[in-house]
Amino acid sequence: xxNQPRLRTLYDVQQLLKRFNVFVYVGKRLWDIELMAxxxxxxxxxxxxxxxxxxxxxxxLRKEHREEEQANRSNK
Numbered sequence: 412x413x414n415q416p417r418l419r420t421l422y423d424v425q426q427l428l429k430r431f432n433v434f435v436y437v438g439k440r441l442w443d444i445e446l447m448a449x450x451x452x453x454x455x456x457x458x459x460x461x462x463x464x465x466x467x468x469x470x471x472l473r474k475e476h477r478e479e480e481q482a483n484r485s486n487k
Contacts, residue, residue, distance in 0.1 A: 415461075418467040418470075420471065421444070421447075424468050424472060427451075427468060428447060428450055431459065435450065441476065441483065448469065
């Protein structure tokens with residue numbers, strides 16, 4: 412994985428998707444994260460990204476999703 416980016420933040424995943432002309436903005440952060448996860452799944456299934464990059468993106472998205480759900484619960 413010498414030339415591939417390291418995905419650590421939601422912004423990194425957004426930039427990955429942007430490389431493939433996938434722009435996600437639904438208006439609610441939780442929904443954006445869920446839609447990004449679906450798009451990453453589609454890129455992997457299409458063979459456009461490798462397993463390592465796919466796993467990095469999914470881990471970031473899972474973490475962000477969990478944190479967003481916790482923030483929403485604490486705000487209620």
